Amino acid sequence: MPIISATGISKKYSLRDQQTRRRGLGALFREIVGPTEGDSASVALSEGEFWALRDVDLTVSDGETLGVIGLNGAGKTTLMSLLAGVIKPDTGSVVHNGDVQAVLSLGAGINQKLTGRQNAESGVALRASSIEQREEMIARIEEFSELGEFFDSPVGYYSSGMKARLGFAICISATPQAILIDEALSVGDASFKQKCLLYLEQLRRRGVGMVMVSHSMTSIRQFCDSAIWVHDGQIRARGSSGEVVHEYLQFVEQRQTSSLATPAPARDGNAAPVARSGTRAEPAGSKIKSVMGTAFNAVDRRPSVRALGPVERELHLSGQPGEWIRPEITATEVNELYGRQRPEPGVAEFSAALLVNGQPTNEVWPHESMEIEYRFRLAEPVGNLNVSLVFHKEGSGRLATISTLNQDLLKDQSEAGVVHCRVRIPDMVLAPGNYVVTISIHDGKPYLWRDVILTFRVRTSELLTWGDINLPYSYEVYSTIDEADVE
Structure with a gap:
């Protein structure tokens, strides 16, 4: 039986304050005394009214994570308030x-005006069934919020991040069967967001159903199993999170470029699925039984599979100690320049190498082909593994990201064990200079580990470049033809 079941729900609002107040009083009266004969007329729109949500059906079951996406004003918050x-x-x-x-x-x-503790006591008053449970929930709030001595200070003195810590800790003080989240994690510091995401991931594994509204398509893609796209108060698309996000982003792109108000047509459900792996018999004596390779063609914008040659199958990393030395970049520099260092509770025996022509190096020529090979061991089973390699200009911000989230390349890697991958970059388009590569290993949205793994230099060529990207190009220069020379 679904934990949440919504059938044909609709909600209308008025553009006029007085009419909105009158409708609110009428709704309160019907809630108290029950429906009357004229209530059927309330379904029709009156002058100045509009449908914020119209005829929406959805269900949320144990352990299901449903994402809700859509433009501002589409009806997402109204939907969450109704649910x-x-x-x-x-x-x-x-x-x-x-x-x-x-x-x-x-x-x-x-x-x-109340202290954090007093707010916590008020928040759990109706949910605790005994004094012991009440005290246990308050202690859990104090521990999770990490407010320290400020827990007994007035909330009016809190920063926005401290208020966010207290608010979330109160909301999750009792484990529900389903939880609704409406962009609530968009405030607070990065460490607090991570702690909340880890807790939500634990709830999901324990079978707690979730509905999450977010404008971050990456969050929806990583965290949610399925999704709905709300547009003009109605569900425009529903299905797996990847399919719905793809269709929504197509719509947003068309809307921005051509001001079209209609979504891009859905992909043909009968089209052949994109192949994710290619397997080829290995030569005698090879220690590699099989290899999966996916080549992304930037021209066609569609991944395709091709057989990997003997040289390409020759892996550099073997997992032996000493194969990888972390770059000498301090945790403070990582946090300030390249994101944030994360602990590694679920990852061990990490190693990585940057390769050119199959050999480890830290120098690359512009437009040269290069590879990044990495290897690590999962300390425990995961539910939704994905890995991102992020490229930064040394001492600066992010330039580009390569992620296995595209095509869910590692989603089936659920058991604890070794993960071994090689990423091929056929054309180094970064301008000459020094660069830093970080890795982010996720189980869904929460991190398993994040840190700097490689530094390299793109060498200076005879061609001048400006900016961070060295675009490949060719020139055709035409001389002027004098019309008198044309017969």
Whole structure:
């Protein structure tokens, strides 16, 4: 049985404040005394009213993670408020078959004049069934929020990040059967966001259903199994998170470039799926039983599979100690320049190498082909493995990212064990200079590990370059032809 079931829910609002207040009082009256004969007329729109949400059906079951995407004003927040029971639908119904907790606004219900502890006591008052449980929940809030001595200080003295810590800790103090999250994790510092994501991942593994609204397509893609696209108050598309995100991004791209109001046509469901691996018999004596290779063709913009030659199958890393030495970049420099260092609770025996012509190096010529090979051991099984290689200009920000999230290349790698990959970059388009590569290893959205892994230099060629990208190009120069010379 679904934890949350919404059937034909609709909600309308008025553009006029007075009419909105009148409709609110009418809804409160119907909630108290029940429907009357004239209620059927309330389904029709009156002058100045509009549908914020119209005829939406959805269900959320144990362990299911549903993403909700769409443009601003599409109806996402209205949908979440209806699912949470904060507001009542004008038509349809929402049924909860269990405890559903909403994290719609981390600051909602927090009294600025009270201390963090007093707010925690107020937040758990109705959810605790005994004094012991109440004290246990308050202790959990104090520990999770990491406010220290400020837990007993007035919230009015808190920074926005401290308020976010307290708000989220109160919301998750009791483990629900389903949780609703409406962009609530867009505030607070990076370490707090990571801690929240790790906790949500633990809840998901314990079978807690989730509905998450986010404008980050990467978050939806990494964290959610399925997704819906809400547009003009209606569900425009539903399915796997990858398919829905792809269709939505196509729509956004068309909307930005041609001002079209209609989404890009859905991909043909009967089209042949993109192949992800190619296997070829290995020569006698080879220690490699099989190899998977996916080549991304920038011209066709479609991945294709090709057989890998003997030289390409010759792996450099073997997992022996001493194969990889971390670049001498301090944790402070990593945090300030290249993102943030993360611990490695789920990764061990990491090694990496930058290769040119199959040999390790730290120098590359412009437009030369290069490879990055990496290898690590998963300390425990994962549910949704993905790895990102991020390129930075030395001392500066991100330039480019290569991720296995495209085509879900590592999603099936669920068991603990060795992960061994090689990334081929056929044309080094970065301008001459020094560069840093970081790796981010994720299980869904939360990190398993993140750190600097390689530094390299793109050598200076005889051609001048400007900027960070050295675009490949060719010139055709035409001389002027005097019309008198043309017979």
